[in-house]
Amino acid sequence: MIQQRTYRLQRNLQSQIKREFFSNDVCLILSGGADSTLFGLVLHSVDKDVHAISFERKCVPNWECEQAEATSAKMGWEFTKVVIPTETPKSIFVKLITEQGCKKRTELEVLYPFLFLMDGVVDQDFDAVLTGFGNLFPDSRPTVVRCRNDPIEYWVHFVSTDTMFDASKKCNV
Numbered sequence: 631m632i633q634q635r636t637y638r639l640q641r642n643l644q645s646q647i648k649r650e651f652f653s654n655d656v657c658l659i660l661s662g663g664a665d666s667t668l669f670g671l672v673l674h675s676v677d678k679d680v681h682a683i684s685f686e687r688k689c690v691p692n693w694e695c696e697q698a699e700a701t702s703a704k705m706g707w708e709f710t711k712v713v714i715p716t717e718t719p720k721s722i723f724v725k726l727i728t729e730q731g732c733k734k735r736t737e738l739e740v741l742y743p744f745l746f747l748m749d750g751v752v753d754q755d756f757d758a759v760l761t762g763f764g765n766l767f768p769d770s771r772p773t774v775v776r777c778r779n780d781p782i783e784y785w786v787h788f789v790s791t792d793t794m795f796d797a798s799k800k801c802n803v
Contacts, residue, residue, distance in 0.1 A: 656756070657683060658673060658681070658682050660682035660684050660702065662693070662695065666698075669762050674707070682698055682708065682709045683709070683754075723742065
């Protein structure tokens with residue numbers, strides 16, 4: 631039963647990618663974690679050319695970025711490492727609060743590196759970007775808290791819906 635659901639999930643993700651991403655070149659913000667890596671593997675399985683992008687702060691090694699780079703090398707994906715500067719983050723944080731409406735520390739922590747990641751994406755001239763951030767997988771985000779205590783119910787719901795990419799944060803740049 632679980633194997634059937636896994637196969638159905640794989641087919642659904644492949645179908646969604648084929649329908650949503652017409653370009654053969656796809657940019658993937660790859661954290662090195664399970665969510666974004668899964669999307670990368672599905673992209674790869676439908677013969678998309680994956681260009682992974684990750685980040686680390688200047689002079690601060692980042693295990694996730696190292697894992698993203700290692701995964702990219704193993705899979706034969708292009709990889710770009712964006713180095714986040716450590717100088718003068720205060721002015722950027724102020725902009726995130728005043729212009730983007732950030733209210734929580736976690737919003738600042740996540741959006742700060744994404745500003746630089748998006749610059750890297752725009753510089754590469756991709757049509758679209760895919761990331762596992764905010765996905766529908768169990769234990770991923772608060773929107774699926776109801777599913778955390780019943781993984782079988784979660785997977786039945788997840789596999790039966792056609793909204794998997796709503797949470798994949800596909801964005802046009």
